Amino acid sequence: MFSALQWMVRRWIRFLGKEEALKLMNWNNSDPYFSLRVNTTNGYTRDDLVNRLEDLQVHYEKSIMDEFVRIREGMQAVLQAGLLKEGMCAVQDESAGFVVSVVDPQPGETIMDCCAAPGGKTLFMASRLAGQGKVSALDINKGRLRILMEAAKCHNLDDIITDIHGDLRLYAKESTAKYDKVLLDAPCSGLGVLSKRADLRWNRQFEDLEELVFLQDELLDSASSLVKPGGILIYSTCSIDHEENENRVTAFVQRHPEFTPQGVQGFVPAEFITDDGFYSSSPTKHSLDGAFAARLVRSMH
Numbered sequence: 001m002f003s004a005l006q007w008m009v010r011r012w013i014r015f016l017g018k019e020e021a022l023k024l025m026n027w028n029n030s031d032p033y034f035s036l037r038v039n040t041t042n043g044y045t046r047d048d049l050v051n052r053l054e055d056l057q058v059h060y061e062k063s064i065m066d067e068f069v070r071i072r073e074g075m076q077a078v079l080q081a082g083l084l085k086e087g088m089c090a091v092q093d094e095s096a097g098f099v100v101s102v103v104d105p106q107p108g109e110t111i112m113d114c115c116a117a118p119g120g121k122t123l124f125m126a127s128r129l130a131g132q133g134k135v136s137a138l139d140i141n142k143g144r145l146r147i148l149m150e151a152a153k154c155h156n157l158d159d160i161i162t163d164i165h166g167d168l169r170l171y172a173k174e175s176t177a178k179y180d181k182v183l184l185d186a187p188c189s190g191l192g193v194l195s196k197r198a199d200l201r202w203n204r205q206f207e208d209l210e211e212l213v214f215l216q217d218e219l220l221d222s223a224s225s226l227v228k229p230g231g232i233l234i235y236s237t238c239s240i241d242h243e244e245n246e247n248r249v250t251a252f253v254q255r256h257p258e259f260t261p262q263g264v265q266g267f268v269p270a271e272f273i274t275d276d277g278f279y280s281s282s283p284t285k286h287s288l289d290g291a292f293a294a295r296l297v298r299s300m301h
């Protein structure tokens, strides 16, 4: 009845309880919402986007995030009308938007986006810099990085964004550059986005989770070496699994006492803040994709 592998269901029941696990499975099997983020760099406002959606007779809801609009149907009409190609908006879930709020890009800052492609967060961070500052977008996947730079051109952000093709683990060993902020949006199980990525339900094995956790630790170690003294490391995933989220942060600060977790109060609304001060969105609580982010401040020495 619920198309999820047994190991996932067992895990959800164990960590969320039966009732919450059932709600999650229902959410994953329902028709997904899609969210559109208006591109303010090109001078558009949310009202411009709303007007275009009304012309196209696409039903929408204004989101709790200022730049976002949610639609359940009509994505085909949006694509055909060229709203994405003309750089008016991007498809982005608010759960990813809130990760950018946790980064809190400020004009003039240098930001390293370590696992950047296809660039949803890179673009949003670059637009928040308001023309001052730089985002370096690194990814191991050349094809996805090309898509990122095409989108950057379309959004008029290509002078702010520099692409770097490479494996973060090697890059961090060789590079002497240090950044004000470093975002590691790590490769993860995607267990928070199963309503949109139904394929993951069938493809993900428990062993994948173990491998991913190992990779997440390695990438966190590498990303941390790029943070300047007093700078901030942001670790995020689109997973709802503690093993990939809170547990990775706990293990990281044990290996790196020079980093201290900083609560995300003031960066995202209170209902998205966990008891430990992390950002967490939940499909069942917030009707958004699942995501997680932690802010870690590097000491001055």
Ligand SMILES: C[S@@+](CC[C@H](N)C(=O)[O-])C[C@H]1O[C@@H](n2cnc3c(N)ncnc32)[C@H](O)[C@@H]1O
Residues within 6 Å of the ligand: 096, 114, 115, 116, 117, 118, 119, 120, 121, 122, 138, 139, 140, 141, 144, 166, 167, 168, 169, 185, 186, 187, 188
């Ligand atoms: C969750 S996705 C990033 C999504 C992206 N931040 C966004 O918002 O659109 C993870 C990315 O990590 C990249 N990746 C995986 N291993 C990597 C490595 N060792 N070095 C650099 N990038 C890596 C993948 O190619 C993939 O694009």
